Amino acid sequence: MDLEIRALRSFLALADELHFGRAAAALHVAQPALSQQIKRLEAELGVELFARSSRSVSLTAAGVALRERAISLVAQSERIVDEVTRIGRGEQGRLDVGFVSSALPLGPVERVQRFGARFPRVHIELLEGWTAHLLVKVALGELDLAIVRDPDPVDGVRLTPFRTEGFVAAVPLAHPLATRGSIRASELAGDPFVFFPAEAGALATERNLAPVLAGGRMPSIVQTGSTWTTLLHLVAAGIGVTVAPASTVLSPPPGIAVLDLKDTDAFSELAWASRADDHRPILRAFIDVD
DSSP states (O other), X not given: OHHHHHHHHHHHHHHHHOOHHHHHHHHTSOHHHHHHHHHHHHHHHTSOOEEXXXXXXXXXXXXXXXXXXXXXXXXXXXXXXXXHHHHHTXXXXXXXXXXXXXGGGGOHHHHHHHHHHHOTTEEEEEEEOOHHHHHHHHHHTSOSXXXXXXXXXXXXXXXXXXXXXXXXXXXXXXXXXXTOSEEOGGGGTTSEEEXXXXXXXXXXXXXXXXXXXXXXXXOEEEEEOSSHHHHHHHHHTTSOBEEEEGGGGSSOOTTEEEEEEOSOOOOEEEEEEEETTOOOHHHHHHHHOO
């Protein structure tokens, strides 16, 4: 196929110039080499494409017909090569990207916008979900990439941590500790808690509650929610308190007091999740976009 496309390019050059010397110069090849290539093409097709005389070169009826079709074939081959090259460099294709809602303050949507500006030929689909669910989708190939928080290891999934952050406490404004600038998480151990359900992920539960569990007491979870936005509104309504990653309360709803936690080194970790055997440049391009 490569020889045929090259031969068609040579044919088109001669069809445009109708002069072997000028066509050879345009192709940056020697004139005898061009002549041999045209003869081979004619032999393969079983027809004469050019009428030659000592003074002129002209297209035969078969040559005119081939020229019309060759223009389209060569253009199509160039588009195919360009598309494949762009896909290989991560500049074209499709990406299905998942994210946890708590990552929104860290700019995944803005990342998509920046990536789209640099690689307009890549189509991106976003899916919000819990870490545990996103990891399953990555493992099954339903997602190419996901931003997850405190992920449990999953077979076949590569996890690449990229950010850690500490925790803060969120309590209703009417809470007795609301006016304090900082507290120990253990001081909330007797309060009703609002938190994610267990299926959101074992490690996520363990890490988020670590500051409270360090006091030796498991808090009572009275209400669950699927996003930090929901949980913080539950706190504002006075249903309970919670411990949250610091970035999730950058814009808290009214009715909440955000308190620093002291005497704890517990942290939450955000990571990229992708299939362990997927090394496509398009993934690295998305992760590395600044």
